[in-house]
């Protein structure tokens with residue numbers, strides 16, 4: 001294999017640049033050329049290609065976002081769109097493709113692999129909602145950002161003796177909420193993987209107030225519903241006022257943590273080695289700190305589960 005392509009697709013995640021850099025530099029070490037594709041599958045259809053040499057990825061490891069830009073392409077969901085994309089890849093002499101993104105992006109990678117274009121996926125999403133890997137690139141940074149925000153909010157919540165409902169991202173997954181909620185010392189953590197128990201939320205607020213606690217922090221995963229709804233429900237039941245903060249896209253930006261830079265570097269290099277060895281339709285990941293790779297189609301059918309011990313720990317620590 002002489003030339004490979006790389007693209008980032010779906011929501012961006014801190015650490016994607018570190019992964020692009022690792023792909024380019026590992027490829028150079030194996031005497032392969034890398035072509036960067038702008039705006040994910042949309043750029044693949046438009047033929048928006050740029051050659052990436054080792055210098056082109058200098059000074060990006062620490063930057064958030066993605067230098068290749070990203071998009072969610074409707075056209076690529078159609079057969080016609082995919083046929084154009086495949087033609088463009090072949091015309092450019094690309095013999096294998098690294099796809100950095102989440103589950104939507106990996107469906108595209110499976111389609112291309114079925115049409116004869118070897119693909120390897122690198123899990124890049126803050127949501128950490130992909131099976132087959134303990135962590136996705138960007139999750140650690142997003143959790144750190146959320147915890148920093150929770151700690152800031154706690155200061156003002158304490159001063160005003162207030163209840164705060166903090167909504168975090170994660171799409172249908174509660175991974176960010178659970179990790180940030182535990183690390184941020186939240187009283188209650190509401191995630192879509194477990195039924196919401198308002199009686200318990202209210203009981204914790206009241207118990208905290210009885211023992212002189214000045215604030216209550218409730219972390220809500222966006223997959224549960226709106227934090228405003230949660231605030232209204234708590235207000236109805238307690239007659240207490242609460243404030244709502246929706247962290248939103250702040251969680252997607254910023255410099256990647258060292259953990260994410262290291263993870264992205266390892267996964268990026270591993271993906272290139274896999275392509276070079278003739279693998280296709282695989283996803284690289286990390287399990288118990290070891291590099292692993294799994295069949296892409298299989299992991300897309302699996303659901304990443306919440307660690308039940310972690311959920312129980314959250315319950316115990318909030319007492």
Ligand code: F6P
Pocket residue numbers: 011102125126127169170171222252
């Ligand atoms: O998948 C990453 C993510 O940030 C989710 O947590 C969130 O639901 C979604 O993307 C937001 O997407 P957009 O930036 O298109 O609004």
